[in-house]
Amino acid sequence: xxxxxxxxxxxxxxxxxxxxxxxxxxxxxxxxxxxxxxxxxxxxxxxxxxxxxxxxxxxxxxxxxxxxxxxxxxxxxxxxxxxxxxxxxxxxxxxxxxxxxxxxxxxxxxxxxxxxxxxxxxxxxxxxxxxxxxxxxxxxxxxxxxxxxxxxxxxxxxxxxxxxxxxxxxxxxxxxxxxxxxxxxxxxxxxxxxxxxxxxxxxxxxxxxx
Numbered sequence: 001x002x003x004x005x006x007x008x009x010x011x012x013x014x015x016x017x018x019x020x021x022x023x024x025x026x027x028x029x030x031x032x033x034x035x036x037x038x039x040x041x042x043x044x045x046x047x048x049x050x051x052x053x054x055x056x057x058x059x060x061x062x063x064x065x066x067x068x069x070x071x072x073x074x075x076x077x078x079x080x081x082x083x084x085x086x087x088x089x090x091x092x093x094x095x096x097x098x099x100x101x102x103x104x105x106x107x108x109x110x111x112x113x114x115x116x117x118x119x120x121x122x123x124x125x126x127x128x129x130x131x132x133x134x135x136x137x138x139x140x141x142x143x144x145x146x147x148x149x150x151x152x153x154x155x156x157x158x159x160x161x162x163x164x165x166x167x168x169x170x171x172x173x174x175x176x177x178x179x180x181x182x183x184x185x186x187x188x189x190x191x192x193x194x195x196x197x198x199x200x201x202x203x204x205x206x207x208x209x210x
Contacts, residue, residue, distance in 0.1 A: 027157040027169075028060060030176035034126060035059025035119040037184035041191045042115035051112065054102040058119040061094050062086045078140060082133065086124035087140040094120040125149075126180065132156040153179045 039047060039055035062085040073080050084090055095116035099108050124136045128149045133156065135146025155172035 027173060027176060028063075029173070030126060030154070030157075030180045031059045031063070031123050032056050033176075033180055033184045034122040037187045038119045038122060039115055040188045042111055042118070048107065050103060051107060051115075054098050055115060055119045057102070058094055058098050058116045059123055061120060062090065062123040076134065076146065078137060078144060080134070082124070082127055082135065082146070083137045084140055086127060086136045087138055088121060089140065091117050091121035091124070126154065128152075129179070130154045130156060 035056040035058060036052060038059075039052050043051060063081075065079065065081050065083060065085040068079050069081070071079070078084050095113050098116045098120075099113055103112065124138055127133070128136045128138070128147055129152050131152040131154065135148045137144060138147050139145070153175060155168075155175040157169060157172040157176075
């Protein structure tokens with residue numbers, strides 16, 4: 001990944017990179033698919049419905065900062081889109097909150113916490129792979145630098161959506177299907193195959209939660 005610098009951000013030695021203006025990110029469908037795939041990877045595929053829902057919400061949660069647009073904060077401010085809520089620190093806090101508020105005691109294991117953490121931080125990683133928009137403050141509060149991936153194959157999902165942008169929205173969904181949907185499907189298939197192989201090796205014993 002490579003960092004970006006903005007006029008309003010503290011001075012730092014970073015590469016400048018031109019960005020599109022406005023809200024630019026994968027759609028909620030792409031983020032939700034990542035959360036569901038990670039939940040399938042971290043559980044035995046027969047996890048309670050609650051964990052599927054909570055993992056999906058964790059994957060969507062960082063976009064709560066979208067509403068800070070109404071505060072008219074300076075471009076690149078830590079509280080603007082892809083800032084604080086997209087960081088590793090925020091992902092850890094989101095996972096803790098999800099464990100305490102969304103899951104029952106018997107589901108609160110280190111593995112499930114790691115699943116929720118991965119789902120939350122997958123949001124920032126996918127945003128960094130999106131062509132357009134401001135970079136991701138992945139290491140806040142240690143660094144205010146904004147990062148983007150060198151390779152950005154995911155198209156911008158225009159928000160708010162209007163009739164004139166519908167074609168662009170469909171094109172963005174296609175890139176999400178290729179670069180998020182297919183890897184998610186491969187992850188689920190690979191982990192399921194690995195569990196079936198392990199179960200057959202151990203005489204058909206299934207891998208149970210937590």
